[in-house]
Amino acid sequence: MASPEQPDTHRSNTGTAGASPGSGPLFEAEGVSVRFGGLVALDDASLSVAPHRVHGVIGPNGAGKTTLFNVCCGFVRPSSGRLTWRGSAIPELRPHRLAGMGIARTLQGVGLFPGLSVVDNVMVGADHRRRAGFLSALFALPRSDTDERRLRAIAMAALRELDADSYADRFPASLPYPVQKRVAMARALAAEPELLLLDEPASGLGYDEITELGALVRTLATRMSVVVVDHHMDLVMSICDRITVLDFGRVVATGTPEEVRDDPAVIDAYLGEDARSPERSRDD
Numbered sequence: 001m002a003s004p005e006q007p008d009t010h011r012s013n014t015g016t017a018g019a020s021p022g023s024g025p026l027f028e029a030e031g032v033s034v035r036f037g038g039l040v041a042l043d044d045a046s047l048s049v050a051p052h053r054v055h056g057v058i059g060p061n062g063a064g065k066t067t068l069f070n071v072c073c074g075f076v077r078p079s080s081g082r083l084t085w086r087g088s089a090i091p092e093l094r095p096h097r098l099a100g101m102g103i104a105r106t107l108q109g110v111g112l113f114p115g116l117s118v119v120d121n122v123m124v125g126a127d128h129r130r131r132a133g134f135l136s137a138l139f140a141l142p143r144s145d146t147d148e149r150r151l152r153a154i155a156m157a158a159l160r161e162l163d164a165d166s167y168a169d170r171f172p173a174s175l176p177y178p179v180q181k182r183v184a185m186a187r188a189l190a191a192e193p194e195l196l197l198l199d200e201p202a203s204g205l206g207y208d209e210i211t212e213l214g215a216l217v218r219t220l221a222t223r224m225s226v227v228v229v230d231h232h233m234d235l236v237m238s239i240c241d242r243i244t245v246l247d248f249g250r251v252v253a254t255g256t257p258e259e260v261r262d263d264p265a266v267i268d269a270y271l272g273e274d275a276r277s278p279e280r281s282r283d284d
């Protein structure tokens with residue numbers, strides 16, 4: 001199932017020093033803790049993602065999966081822990097810094113802007129790739145027009161990859177939910193990430209759509225690493241090279257799909273969920 005490690009020639013100009021490409025993890029979160037008031041959402045959690053791998057993060061509702069993604073893209077500041085990119089600590093855990101480094105994510109649900117057309121939504125994902133400065137954009141100088149055309153082309157290419165380019169001028173609310181999910185994925189791809197975080201990409205999809213999604217994720221792994229949170233175990237088990245299991249904010253297992261499936265701590269986490277729900281479900 002695992003694809004061979006590939007030399008990484010993509011985005012060689014990020015300016016981040018570190019181990020040579022392909023020789024170690026692309027991205028690591030180490031010992032990350034997050035507290036919301038008295039609630040410990042993440043408790044010393046770690047995640048190590050190798051280049052060109054599909055890495056699953058699973059766990060019961062409220063386990064801290066989305067919070068981990070929020071830390072990885074700078075939406076939530078951890079109270080302790082660090083993130084590394086190719087072996088070097090990321091000094092500034094801010095969204096624009098992490099996006100510029102090559103991290104993109106989809107949101108649980110879809111999270112499209114209702115007032116923007118599909119193509120404009122996707123262009124938002126590519127926005128940090130603008131070359132023209134603020135003043136060029138403000139005064140609509142020629143460089144800003146060129147930029148606009150370039151970003152539109154990037155957005156259309158991402159929509160084509162998701163087979164959603166025919167909806168470019170529509171507004172999200174007029175589209176079926178599975179199409180909205182594809183648009184949200186196109187928005188993340190328009191950033192040309194090296195690390196793509198997918199939060200419940202299969203939720204709300206039918207069987208055939210989930211099968212297509214699995215094939216797409218494996219294809220994407222030829223050019224980026226993908227971390228996927230999802231409750232569809234068949235999908236996660238079939239597309240992931242490695243899986244990290246969270247329960248109550250702690251990592252209870254990490255390994256191959258076969259290893260985590262047979263791990264007593266994982267079975268306990270899920271049996272515990274059945275036994276204790278609905279109180280245990282702390283979100284969704």
Ligand SMILES: Nc1ncnc2c1ncn2[C@@H]1O[C@H](COP(=O)(O)OP(=O)(O)O)[C@@H](O)[C@H]1O
Nearest residue numbers: 036041060061062063064065066067068282283
């Ligand atoms: N912004 C927030 N403020 C307060 N509590 C939060 C916030 N975000 C998440 N939580 C809580 O943190 C825990 C982990 O949530 P989350 O990361 O969304 O879990 P998962 O994605 O695994 O279902 C839950 O108990 C949730 O209610």
Ligand SMILES: [Mg+2]
Nearest residue numbers: 065066067108
């Ligand atoms: Mg979640």
